[in-house]
Amino acid sequence: MKNPFHIMIIPTLGCCSDCAYCWSSEEDSPIMSIQTIQDTVAWLKEYRDDPVTITFHGGEPLLAGPEFYRQALPLLSEGLAHLTPEFALQSNLWKMTDEMAEALVPYHVPIGSSIDGPREVNDPQRGTGYYEKTMRGYEIARSHGLSVRFICTFTNRSVQHREEIFDYFMEKGFPMKLHPALPSLRDDSPEEWALPPEEYGELLVYLLDRYLENLDRSEIMNINDLVRCVFTRHGTVCTYVDCMGSTYAIGPDGGIYPCYRFVGMPDFLMGYVSDNPTMEELAESKGWKLMEEYRSYVDTACGDCAHITYCRGGCPYNAIARTSGRIEGVDPHCPAYARIFDEINDRLNREMYEENPISGRSSRFRKKKVKPGILSLVQKIISN
Structure with a gap:
């Protein structure tokens, strides 16, 4: 399966918020030129x-101002019409105004924002003040x-409020x-807010259970993606595919x-758009060679893993950014991915067995009323 073509445009690395666990908070960083x-x-x-999807990311992309988008969107839409571009934007929404919205509306730009639960979480x-501004x-x-x-970031503190957070999103x-x-x-204290992989794995299982209990009232996009991975045996989001x-x-x-997370890191610079580089030149x-090295490492390190075809070692940035490009392991959240993939696989196998049991045992299983499970979620994903 061919991976979708995705371009992330980073108008600035600056951001007007200062989230404790994030990496970008200087509002006066340089802004991309229309050139x-x-x-x-x-x-x-x-x-x-x-076809290409173009996502404006950051930093905070709305810091570029409405005039930037009034010029950039038609240039991209008309200049790349043969690629039928679709647009998206990731923002904390603090700089959203009527004028900004009016610049985005003609291009039907969906927005991803960030809220980590109710105000008190x-x-x-x-x-x-973050909650109110967003x-x-x-x-x-x-x-x-x-x-x-909305994207919800779970820290080692907010995960203690996982029930409250899920209920907030559902309500x-x-x-x-x-x-x-x-x-x-x-x-200087990089682990202060980080969510440990083991806790992340248990969180995903918890959210899977809550989602299945409230299948008609809630939606968890990550769980949809994870189930889709297992069911199709192919990664469907960037964390679980070869994205190079x-x-x-x-x-x-x-x-x-290679990705917005690497922007500004010299070791991962592959070229400049002004030079019009070919793929061979990139x-x-x-940066490209480091990513290729990671791909080869995954083939060896994860070769015996049952999930390798739809996990691919997780996110390369998570794996190599903190080691200055040294290839020393896969995504540190590997235990979390294995935990939830195992859970989905095991449940799916049990459900399929109960729906299609061995001859002579079918009546007991078929008369039994069961709660919504993985197959119910698969049906929801397909119908959407």
Whole structure:
């Protein structure tokens, strides 16, 4: 299966919030020029010929201002019309205004934002006032008809409130997408907020159970993705696929990187859009070779793992960023992935056995009323 073509445009590494576990908080970082957008269009015109999704990420991409989007979106949409581009944006929404929303509406830009639960859980780890500012931006975006979904970051502290957080998302009618807090690359105490892999694994199992108990009232996008991985035997989101050659991030200065997480890290710079590099030229860069080395490492280190075809060692950034590019292990959340993949596989096998039991034992199983399980979730995913 061919991976979707995805370009992340990073208008700035700056951010107007100062989340305790995050890596970017300087609001006055440089802003991408429109010339860089023009160079991006010129590069992508000849680079690949399949449909592309373009996500504005950061930092905080709305710091670029509405005029940036009034110019950038038509340049990308019209200049890359043969690639039928679709757009998305990841923002904390603090800078959302009517003017900004009006620049996004003609291009039907869905927005991913971040809320870690109710105010009393969110603000202690994202900063006082964060919840109010984000929800104010959310209301402005929704009033203009823009779609907004929230990512919830679980830290080693907020995970203690997992029931309260799940109930909050369900009661608000918000689909949940979750991230585990990673060790910070900018902090003297990198593990202060990080969610340990074992706790992350147990959290995923807990959320699977709560989701199945409330299948008609809730949605957890990560669980959908994980079940889809197991059912199709193929990774469907960037954490669980070989992303090289299909995903790139473009930094504020036009630098090309494997992913937005690597932007600004010199070892992972692969080229510049202004040079109009070919894939062969990008492949000669140190950043590309590091990613290829990681891919080869996964083939060996995970070769005996039952989940290798749809996990692929997890996220390369998680695995190699903290070691300055040394390939010394896979994604440290591997135990969490194994835990939830094992759980889904085991439940799926039990359910399929009970639905199609060995001859002579069917009546006892078929008359038994069962709670919604993995197969019920598969049906929901397919119907959506």
